[in-house]
Amino acid sequence: DADVTQTPRNRITKTGKRIMLECSQTKGHDRMYWYRQDPGLGLRLIYYSFDVKDINKGEISDGYSVSRQAQAKFSLSLESAIPNQTALYFCATRGPRNTEAFFGQGTRLTVV
Amino acid sequence: GENVEQHPSTLSVQEGDSAVIKCTYSDSASNYFPWYKQELGKRPQLIIDIRSNVGEKKDQRIAVTLNKTAKHFSLHITETQPEDSAVYFCAATYSGGGADGLTFGKGTHLIIQP
Numbered sequence: 534d535a536d537v538t539q540t541p542r543n544r545i546t547k548t549g550k551r552i553m554l555e556c557s558q559t560k561g562h563d564r565m566y567w568y569r570q571d572p573g574l575g576l577r578l579i580y581y582s583f584d585v586k587d588i589n590k591g592e593i594s595d596g597y598s599v600s601r602q603a604q605a606k607f608s609l610s611l612e613s614a615i616p617n618q619t620a621l622y623f624c625a626t627r628g629p630r631n632t633e634a635f636f637g638q639g640t641r642l643t644v645v
Numbered sequence: 646g647e648n649v650e651q652h653p654s655t656l657s658v659q660e661g662d663s664a665v666i667k668c669t670y671s672d673s674a675s676n677y678f679p680w681y682k683q684e685l686g687k688r689p690q691l692i693i694d695i696r697s698n699v700g701e702k703k704d705q706r707i708a709v710t711l712n713k714t715a716k717h718f719s720l721h722i723t724e725t726q727p728e729d730s731a732v733y734f735c736a737a738t739y740s741g742g743g744a745d746g747l748t749f750g751k752g753t754h755l756i757i758q759p
Binding site: 592623634639 | 646651654676677679687688689690691694696734738746747748749750751752
């Protein structure tokens, strides 16, 4: 089945370290998204991309950067991780406008 | 940008009863309203969606209603079952002018009491 795959699934890192979360998809979708989930705060949009040359900031982009290496790959980086970036991170993809978003399994990141 | 408010944050109902979750949105240009279910430890998955040219949509025990004038939409689950226990998220999206981010509500934890 076509899917959205995130690596790693779990990661513990130290304050100040650089870390990259990776997302790949086999759905053939152009649109890719990174969300952050915190208890009681729902899913908040960090960045989204329509294609390799199109990157857009979301609601909470400060402290994060992204790279769209190919249509199928969208990476999220924390240049200098801090404890309040501890959260569950989801990658998602969408096809044409007004269609369903498909989520990856999530990456649980802990910054100590 | 879009802002989505969702209520209640927690909802406990007896098995077999109905559950209603309500959301409001701020951007009158929003035109797509999906609902996602997230079971414990799993990824969110779409359960139903509605577009702005439709007022109501039903799929077996779940239904969604949309009031564009009031900028309000609701999820209705009838004859609730234990497997309905999960966190439910509403979302709104404006697909135009280059913008296309799904904005989510903060979620409702639905608890089905036996």
